[in-house]
Amino acid sequence: MNRPPERAVADWIAEGETTIAVFCIAKGCGHHAAVDITRLPPETKRSQIIRRARCTACGSREVKLMRDMDAHYRRMLEERGFDPTPRPAR
Ligand SMILES: [Zn+2]
Numbered sequence: 001m002n003r004p005p006e007r008a009v010a011d012w013i014a015e016g017e018t019t020i021a022v023f024c025i026a027k028g029c030g031h032h033a034a035v036d037i038t039r040l041p042p043e044t045k046r047s048q049i050i051r052r053a054r055c056t057a058c059g060s061r062e063v064k065l066m067r068d069m070d071a072h073y074r075r076m077l078e079e080r081g082f083d084p085t086p087r088p089a090r
Contacts, residue, residue: 009049010042016075019068022053026060034068 012020019034033056035049046065053063077083 007046008042009037009040009044012037013042017068017071019071020049021066021068021070022049023064023066024055024058024060025062025064026055026058029055029058029060031055031057034071 018036018038020037021032022035023032024030035053037044040049050063050065054061055063073083073085
């Protein structure tokens, strides 16, 4: 199976990201934190970040990475004056 090349810090920086969200997937924890990727070597791969990450709340090494949506929305708002934050359905 052909998989797309693994994403690295340089790719996220090129897209304007400065942080990436790390979520703890240990049962019952749910801790998450934004990692400052500008301080990591640009060639650092996604899997390397996952391998090095450890939950500061429960000590689990089971984490997943996600785009930092808070920062993403904040940037959209600053750049375009558009607030895409979903509103609760009525
Ligand atoms: Zn945790």
